[in-house]
Amino acid sequence: MDLKTYDNVNLKLVDGLRESIRKGDRLAIAGAAFSIYAYEALREELSGVAELRFLYTSPTFSSDKAKKASREFFIPQLGRERALFGTAFEIKLRNQLTQRAIARECADWIRQSVRFKTSLMDGSMVGEVITGRGDEAIQFFPVQDFTTTALGLERGAAYATQILRLSAPNATVALATFDSVWNDPSKVRDVTEEVLENIETLYRDNAPEFLYYVTLSNVFSRFLEDLTEDVLPNEGTGFRKSLIWQKLYNFQKDAAFALIQKLEKYNGCILADSVGLGKTFTALAVIKYYESRNQRVLVLCPKKLNNNWTTWKSNYTTNVLAGDRLRYDVLYHSDLSRRKGESNGLDLSLINWGNYDLVVIDESHNFRNGYSTKANFENRYERLMKRIIREGVKTKVLMLSATPVNNRFSDLKNQLQLAYEGKVEEMDERLEICNGIDETFRQAQGAYNQWTKRPPEERTAKALQEALPFDFFEILDAVTIARSRRHIERYYDTTDIGRFPKRLAPLSRRPKLTDQPGAPNYEEIFELLRQLNLAVYTPSSFILPSRVSVYAQMGGARGLSLEGRELGIRQLMSVNLLKRLESSVNSFRLTLERVRDHICVWLDRIKEAGYAERSDLRVTTALEPDGTIEADEAEALEETLTVATKSMTIALSDMDCVLWSEYLRQDLELLDRLLSRIANITPEHDVKLQQLKADLTTKIANPINSGNKKVILFTAFADTAQYLYENIAPFMLTNFGLHTALVTG
Structure with missing residues (x-):
């Protein structure tokens, strides 16, 4: 018995093996993987072998499973099949790009002299190589693989390799045991043709289409492995037969299907398709899917988009989706700031906010600012997170927005937090990213900030993509869907929808205000507007010092004082006047007249009312849509400051009416000057x-x-x-x- 040790520095072929193969006309190998590079290295010796028997070991599980495994023998994931094309340590040989020629030659040799069989028995066997016949047999073991690494021709990972060389009678007994197993069809199955089939793939000429699909399989294999019945839409619900599904275009169906998968896997996602690609209809298909599973759905939208959603659940002849019997609730973003009252026929004080399985947030970018930084103040983002998402049943969140990011990546992160309830550790685990979400967005913002400082010629989309961390794109791919018209035209059949219209370059006009001589220009009007006090909207600033404590707790939204609320109204009105001027001189004139009339009303009331009677007169800061402010602006004010109630009024007797009157007259004088300056700007001018x-x-x-x-x-x-x-x-x-x-x- 010879015992030889080969270290991992001075690699040698096992002494005697090459010579034994050369002398013997028969070779048996058991329990080892086979590499075509081992054949190449021992080509000269193996060419003289009249018969080679190669017995693969069986997997170590039950017989039934072993038999099943043998039938599925050449599954690419198994290491022994991968070894056919070279092990991880034979990469240098693979890099020589000679696989094709070696594989062809090896396949011809196998057809002439080699048989491969796989064991159907439980358990494993010691890897061994037996050369010769009868008393001339020589056994080498353990030989784990018949590869250049295991044979000592290439560097491997083992610390040391110990090979025993046994002669007769030990080798003779081992050969007899091998032959008894080899010749028993109940214990082995011939897999020579399957080995050849695998080797032939290395040199077979393949159609371009086949190579294309193989490439796709390798590129997307990780995503395909992630697809399970847990995240795939349940076809048993019949959602594909719904009216809304039938009305979707192919790209919308793809989006709806993907949205359901993302909602099931990540609990939330953002649909950020460009304007005009039908995000509402896509979302309706998702809603129908969850309603078909008897889940309760809430749609949160701006008040101005009410009809966009209520139309499809109404029992009107104009509702083409009436047959789907959609039943979701529709509430407004502003309702999150209200504790009571009615909205869309729902009593806000009685709503079970925590009982919604799915929340669809239209214009979700309105929630991009996240938690409030003010103490003792709960904004609508926090109320949404606390009352709807975290409380009650597990709630999925579908967000719709064409502009999920304004100028900070945290805009997107804040919206995504709604999906994972702010539990960032759980989402980090689901996404399988190197860095966490918080760190990834921090790096992305830093990269963006650096990109904005580059010269204009270097500030390209490609440069930004290269600067952003890879994990950022992993997050976007996992929880967002964003397509443009160009994307749809490039990757989808647009026969049904036709071509999108080509946008012409916009024409910008910058006309003067008027052609009348002596009329003011925009700059002069702006300077006059800056001098306005707009005191009619800030009556709390004129409360007598002795009465301030009475109104200390009166405010708009929680944590906002009455004075703070009125300053917000004043700022809104200042901006509103500038917006009116930008829109048209007529709109500006009418707004000035309305503000003037409002001031005159209070000057007259102060003048006419006696001091004793003034206790019954109350000043309100409520700003109702009356032409001075549009309904949309009133809604914006309501969402920001909370709408005024009847109790939010100030008794005239508690005010310094002399000082307030003085400020009102100053504004009245300025308004009269402005109106006189623009009086001659008629439509003709x-x-x-x-x-x-x-x-x-x-x-x-x-x-x-x-x-x-x-x-x-x-x-x-x-x-x-x-x-x-x-x-x-x-x-x-x-x-x-x-x-x-x-x-x-």
């Missing part, structure tokens, strides 16, 4: 209006599409819309015979 007429004339003379003379004018304010209608309608009818319609509200 409104340069902006005249520019619009000129553009309309050009458009009608040169339509973008042949014969199409339609024009839609959008404006933010009803006053401006009315003004345009009164001046454009007769102009269009007289000059072109075209009719004009007005839509407001």
